[in-house]
Amino acid sequence: MSEMSSGLGVPTIPAPPEEPHLPPRQWIRENLFSSLFNTVLTIVSSLVILAIVRGLLAFIFNPQRQWEATATNLRLLMTQAYPEEQYLRVWVCVAVILTLTAMSMAVWRAGSAVPLPGVGRRLLSGGVLLALMALLAPFGTRSTFIWLVIGIVVAAGGEALRRFADEERSLSTLALLAMALGGLVATLWVVPYGSHTFNLQRTPRVLAEPGTVAMSTKLPWTLMLVVAVAAYFVGTLVRDRLPTNPLRATLLVTWLLMPPILLYLVLRDPSFDMGHVFTTDIPIFAAYAVLGGALLSWLTRPSTGEAGRIVAALVLVAGFAMFATPMRMIVRLDMLLLAGFALSAPTFSGGPRARRRYTAGWLGVLGMMSWLITAINTPSTVDVPGGFFIGGISLTLMVAIFTIVISFPLGLALALARTSNMPIFRLLATWFIEFVRGVPLITILIFFSIMVPLFLPPGMHLGEVAAVVIGYSLFSSAYLAENVRGGLQSVTRGQHEAAEAVGMTTSQKTVFIVLPQALRVAIPPLVGHCIGVFKETSLLAIIGLFDVLYIARYVMSNQTEFMGSTKENILFVSLIYWIFAYQMSKASQRLEQRTGLGER
Amino acid sequence: MTDATAAEPTDNQAMEQSRDLSGARDMIACEGVSKWYGDFQALDGITATIKEQEVVVVLGPSGSGKSTWIRCINRLEVHQEGRIVVDDVELTNDLRNIEQVRSEVGMVFQLFNLFPHLKVIDNVSLAPIWVRKKPRAEAEEQAMALLERVGIPEQAHKYPGQLSGGQQQRVAIARALAMEPRIMLFDEPTSALDPEMIKEVLDVMKVLAQSGMTMMVVTHEMGFAKEVADRIIFMEEGQIVEQGTPQHFFENPTEDRTKLFLSQIL
């Protein structure tokens, strides 16, 4: 039943029995050396792969490589020049994200169990790979020997597990993950990675000392691991004691609220002008809260009827008319928001409980929007060189997440509008999509970062990053809409008719029948699109924002100590991009499996 | 019953069940209904009434407009001329009328059209919850009772894709019944089924007919028509050619076209 309330069905269909594992030798013979041609192909491609791996390892472990450039600048890559003394804010954000992630994993019962021999199989191949790498890499004899021994030990341990472990006993993937992360964090305390810092504030100066990494790095990460594990256990406790659906809904809402709160409250730390807040912002909010609440409470009454629709349309007209008169931006935006709520009110009409819930929703969204707009327009107390208060991977991720989250509902609405049978919506959506798709992303980014602030009415500031995110979201929503439309078209006419025949209204049909099926079909292209959005944030560099690629390409390789370290930096940054993109595509595969795509 | 039955003892005793419905009120009334697809006229002045509790079987060659007519009755298709009145509500462009009629008219499709992303029980209880605004627990209880009635309570927590065709069609019947309709429309409910599954669906329909449901059935199952129908309507080229009791229809049809049709299928 949970799937109905969350809109998207997630059936779990038992997986078909796995094909039996062949013994390695037989597998190799059947798959790699089954014919003369296959044998030649196998040998040639192995040689090519060997050469590539060898070249890559030779590049990475070449003593001339300046890997200190990335090691020293890790903090710059993560958050750009976020001030050292405020760094606690960053750690709080990381902790909040990890806590939410771990709790969600517990509540959604993420992870599965791998039988011990399976773990052994993986250890075996990992060890063999490690040994192979040690042989190929241009190490000195001593390092080669040490790594070879490590590889062989791991492989032997794996082989022992594979042979002798009980097939019935298994290990949860989450425990494995925690163990791996724990091991990684433990190495911070013992392995002499060296302590690297780059001092930005005064004369730039590199600090690289032998020993383990700095306390300001290893201590927080250790705490983070503890926080995550603790959050997981809290999650399991809560999961077993509270009803599932409200709990999941609460977590989802928290996830949605988290990015703006972390960004604008924790990281940016706006210095609110309290006098202004009390004399202007709060009164405006209160007026809309009371009057809007009363209006919506009337509109959701089932007896209101046609008069309600007329009033809602008038509110919309008033909202647009306000743009022609001098007025605070927030007043106009609130009016448009109210119009949106008023127009959809008849759909949610019902008993007193439903009406109260709708009005509460209005108050929540209104409060959130008022606070956000005020926060965006308040100067930050965090002062860094280079325009925006944060950069690097944080900026990249932030822009990507905001863009995806904003463009998703926009894209859905556009797709529905383009397939609706109301000509005016269809026309507007088609025009918008075709226009946006005809313009390069770069143009849109430049337009929104430079031109839009010029067009804004006096008194309204839109941070550069906020402007860019809006532009990027509009761009992304056009493509997203086309992906969703593909899904919508795959829903057969029979499904529409069946929903209509049981008396569903168009919006009920859309929400319960059409969209779940359409989105399920559209998962692969949608995730592909999200990966694209994430990677194309690198274009932010062109409009002068310090995203991770910009820092790697232009900032780090211009530091006097690390002249000419571009190759290393780019390689490192591409590794980071790959890790995130790969996780997204794994998530997509899991989602497809869980929704049973391809089973029917 | 009449002498004809007595003269032919081999004939189905079911025919004797023909009820006297002349006093019942009209559930569906069609007056001169016409419909065009572009230039092609699919319905040509259909006039017929269906009484409360009556079971009407619609026969006719392929392309004669049977589906079109039955789909006009819950406005999945829009007719261009004439009037259709369902349970005293006339079908016009007024959305509220259409939704009211649809929630009182159940429909079963040839290809089941179950919602593949919802479990069987959710397929059945979705519309009562959202259209009839029933509490979820009550709707699910009713859904289970209906699944029991069509004989597959044990499948409630499976997905439609995991059921056989006959089971799926029975779920579809339960889904339509969950709205507590006063009329049920069936458009070739057994045409997509293997022979061994046809019977299980027809049995459910027979029980439904005996319970007093008003039914309009398009089918090629002559056995079902003979046994269950109160009246048979024969259509060709968008017109009603002949109608009458099964006995009249199968034993002494008056129209040549009916005779030709019967000679081809029997």
Ligand SMILES: Nc1ncnc2c1ncn2[C@@H]1O[C@H](COP(=O)(O)OP(=O)(O)OP(=O)(O)O)[C@@H](O)[C@H]1O
């Ligand atoms: N959407 C449509 N557009 C154009 N013509 C249509 C459409 N639907 C049906 N027709 C035509 O209308 C006529 C009647 O179709 P209908 O589906 O009602 O026939 P039917 O009696 O149900 O036939 P069958 O026994 O094969 O199901 C046919 O000639 C068909 O080609």
Ligand SMILES: [Mg+2]
């Ligand atoms: Mg048909």
